[in-house]
Amino acid sequence: MDAAISVRGLEKVYESGAAAARALDGVDLDVARGKVTLLVGPSGSGKTTLVSIMGCILRPTAGSVRVMGREVAGLGESELPRVRLEHIGFVFQGFNLFPTLSAEENVALALDLKGIRGSAARRRSRDLLEQVGLSDKLRSFPADLSGGQKQRVAIARALAGDPEIILADEPTASLDSHTGRAVLDMMRSLAHDRGRAVVIVTHDSRALEYADRLVRIEDGKIKEQTQ
Amino acid sequence: MASLALRNLLHDKVRLAVTLVGIVFALVLIVVQLGLFLGFTTVTSAVIDHSGADLWVTAVGMQNLDVGVPFHERKLYQVRADSAVARSEKYIVQFATWKRPDGLQESVEVVGFEPRDGMGGPWNLIEGDLAVLLEPDTVIIDEFYKSKLGVRALGEVVEINGRRARVAGFTRGIRSFTTSPHAFTSFKNALTYTGLAEDQTVFVLVKAAPGADVVALQQRLRDSVADVDVFTTAEFSKKTQDYWLYTTGAGVTVLIAAAMGLIVGLVVVAQTIYATTMDHIREFGTLKAMGASNGYIYRVILEQAGISAVLGYLMAMAISIPVVRASQNGSALILLPPELAASIFVLAVVMCTTASVVSIRKVTSIDPAMVFKG
Ligand SMILES: Nc1ncnc2c1ncn2[C@@H]1O[C@H](COP(=O)(O)OP(=O)(O)O)[C@@H](O)[C@H]1O
C-alpha cells in the first residue's frame, strides 16, 4: 500500500543570522493510511519541523516530500496552500480556534475555504460537531468551552475538508490526562475506522499505547521505528 | 455564516468606535470643506450664471465680475452693429456704501441692469417685480440680508453713497460671498449711486440671436470692438470663480483643509485596521495553515475596511446633512449635491482600502509555521 506521506533524505537548516541550525538531517519516513504514527523525541529534536514540512507549511532545504503521491518539495508558496487545503487537516497544541466565531462557525469557516457555503455548510458542520460529541455546543464560543471541548472543535474543523491526512502537534499538551485520552481515542478512531493517516507529535508517555507505529527522533535523525 | 471580518470588527467595540470616529471625523471635515468650496464657487458666479446673457464685453484685463473698469458706451453701439446680436445692454457692478434707516453703514454691491430687458438682473423674486426698478431710486435686495441692511419691509428708505434708495423688492437665495450683499437696481439708478459718468458702462451684456454661433460672434466682436475683452458667460463665470478661489487663497485654504481631513482619516483608519489585524494575527496564521490563499485573507481584511467605510460614511452623512441644512441660513453656504455625496462614498472606500495596505503586507509576510508555536 502506498504511503499518504513519504519523505526521503529530508534536510532542514534554519538560517538565522550567523548561526545555522540543522533541524533535520537525512530523515526517511513513510506515513501509512489507517494508522496512528506517533512521533516522539526530546524537545528541539526536530519533530515540529518534520510535521511542518510534511504538512506543506515549511519547505525543506533538501530532500523529497510526496503527499498523496505528489512531489511537493519543489512547489512554490502559491501552490502549497492548495495542497494543504486538499489533503491535510491540522490539530494544534494551542487549538487555534477563531475566538470571535462560534463552534459551528469555526467549522463552517474551514468549509468556506473549500467553497462549501450556506445550508450545505451548516449541515456538515453540525454533523462534524456531532461526531466529536459536541452537538450541544454548536453556538458556544471558544472562550466558553473547556480545553477538551476546544480540541474537539479543532478536530471537527480539521476534518471539515475531508482530508486523508491529520497532523497533530502536541494535541494533548494543554489538556488534563482524562480529556487528553478522549482526544487520542478520537484520533485513533479516525485512523482505524475512517482510514485517515494520523500523525501525532507528543511528549506524553501515556500516548504511547495509541501508537500503531512509534518513531523516535533525536538531533534531527530518526533513531528507531517500531511497529 | 457571519463573516470573520464583521465578527473581528465587532469583537473589540472600543477599537471599532475609534475607527469610526476617525472615518467620521475625516469625512465630515472633507464634506464641509468641499461643500464650502462648492458653495463659495456657486455664489461667486451666481449673478453671471443667472444673467441670461451669452457674452460679456469688458475692459481689457478684467479678472472678475466685482472689480470692473468702466469704458465708453460707444462700444455698446459697435456691439449692436453685428447682426447676430439680438439684444445688448449696459451693465454695472460696483461696491457702494449703504446707510441703513437707523444710520448704521454697510457695504453693498450695486448691480445696475436694464429692467426692461432683465439680463443680469435678480431672480427668485418673492416680493415686488422688475418693473418697479423703472422708477427712480428703487432697489431690490435679498431677504437673507434684511437684518444686515436694516430693512424689515418693502418701501423702507435708505441711502446708497449718500443718494436716496427705496427697497422695492426682495429675492430669495441670492447670496454674496463677500460681506457686501447685492443691491439690484436699474442701470440708470446705478449711474447715480456710483457716480459713473453718463456715457460710461462697466460691461456690455450680449444676447445672441436664436441659432447664432456664439463663439463666432465672440470672435467677431473681439475683432470689431477695440480695447475690450469678450467672454462667453461660461468663461466669465469660470474666470470670476478662479479669481476669488485661487487669487485670494480662499479656495486653496478649504482644499488644504479637505486634504488634511483625508490624511488624518487615512492615518487613524490605517492604525486601527492594523491594530485589529495584529490582534488577530494568529488567526490569519491559522487560516494560512488551513490552506487559505492570500486572496482569501486579503478579502477578510478588505471586508473589514469596507464595513468600516460604509458605517463611517453613513454616520458622517448623518452629521453632515444637518450641518449643510443649517448653512442655508448661515453666513457660509455649504453645498452637498448628490455627486459630492457619491464621491465622498467612493473616497471613504478608497481611504479604508488604502489604509488596509499596511495590514495586508503584514499578513502576507506571516509564516504559517507560527501556528505550531505555543
Ligand atoms: N524558525 C526557526 N528558526 C531557527 N531555528 C529553529 C526554528 N524552528 C526551530 N528551530 C530549531 O530547530 C530545531 C528543531 O526544532 P523543532 O522542530 O521545533 O523541535 P521540536 O518540535 O522537536 O521541539 C531546534 O534546535 C530549534 O531551535
Ligand SMILES: [Mg+2]
Ligand atoms: Mg515542537
